[in-house]
Amino acid sequence: MDLKEIRADISSDVVHLNNCGAGLMPRPVLDAVIHHLRREAEIGGYEAAREALPAIEHTYDAIAEMLNCQAGEIAVVENATVAWDMAFYGFPLEPGDVVLTAMAEYASNYIAYLQRAARDGIEIRVVPNDEHGQTDVAALADMIDGKVKLISITHAPTNGGLINPAAEIGKVARDAGVPYLLDACQTAGQLPLDVEAIGCDFLSATGRKYLRGPRGTGFLYVRAGMLDTLDPPVLDLHSAKWLAPGHFEMLPNARRFENWENYIAGKIGLGVAVDYALALGLEAIARRVQTLADDLRIRMGDIPGVRVNDIGLRKSGIISFSVRDEEPNSVLQTMQASGINISISAAGSTLLDMRRRDISIMNRLGLHYYNTAEELERFLGCLAAI
Secondary structure (H helix, E strand, C coil): CCHHHHHHCCCCCCEECECCCCCCCCHHHHHHHHHHHHHHHHHCHHHHHHHCHHHHHHHHHHHHHHHCCCHHHEEEECCHHHHHHHHHHHCCCCCCCEEEEECCCCHHHHHHHHHHHHHHCCEEEEECECCCCCECHHHHHHHCCCCEEEEEEECCCCCCCECCCHHHHHHHHHHHCCCEEEECCCCECCECCCHHHHCCCEEEEECCCCCCCCCCCEEEEECHHHHHHCCCCCCCCCCEEEEECCEEEECCCHHHHCCCCCCHHHHHHHHHHHHHHHHHCHHHHHHHHHHHHHHHHHHHHCCCCEEECCCCCCECCEEEEEECCCCHHHHHHHHHHCCEECEEEEHHHCHHHHHHCCCCEEEEEECCCCCCHHHHHHHHHHHHHC
16 A cells, blocks of 8 residues: 555644544545535536436446445435444334344344344344354354244444454355344445355445445445345335335335435435445454554553453454543543544443443544554553553
């Protein structure tokens, strides 16, 4: 990677270590968003959208290339939550049906499980972790019975550094004939995501994190053969066609999970962000993020009073940590005053995992490929001073 060239595309002068919250948009993405917004102001929103149709359509092609799927299997929506919800709430579940999920499942997903448990009578079963702290694939296989209708796993949790073994889970799902929903919110743009190799039937992700796209963008992959399995929880005149007073038909592809009004500038910017990541190479991105994170974890652990709270056999660019006798909010504010962006993660975001580890709140950072050695030295110096 040409870090000098990459850094030239960044407009910020802060040390941005909050990529797990939102990455910094590179200049081509920013330019694409601003250009379209300007055209909306100049000629009108509908007219600008018609003018930009090739760029809009390209976003589907770019995401499909990234995921190794067909453009018709992609829906571009407002965010990762909407993408995931469209799959989960659209999936048919009846009283007594079982959903298998992970210990480190994200709060938004688990709240949806609880809602459907109360409303539809489904049962949620949590797969235990193995000795490394990741989802135990053997235990998952043993838990599958005739009642299990869906496996729903977060690929990389919002904290804890873990990367769950998505492809191994996918093999279990395929062998058992159980549909598989993967939340790739933190891994899209950080890791290669090949839906054929992973074996998932549905995948949701955001544009704003490791893809470095605009906020207000997300996407859903639905395997073509599973399209009619889902009943979209919301339809409008974009996702379906009203053909007669008593009859409508849904679109024949994944765009049936979209709606008419959407963030066109963001959708275009998302496609540019995916292009940017593909040009650098997702394998190269993954190697650099892992190298930076592995080294930083060691160096953080060498600072007296600092505890790294990460688990898992394979770890992501997300590092969770605690500083002895310091409140995480205080650490955040000190870092922010020094021009360093980190964040906080409370137990409510991954309740089962953090309660199991007896952690109520901790600090969190998310490295990306554009972070430099000088930035990490500055962060370590501030951490040591704290």
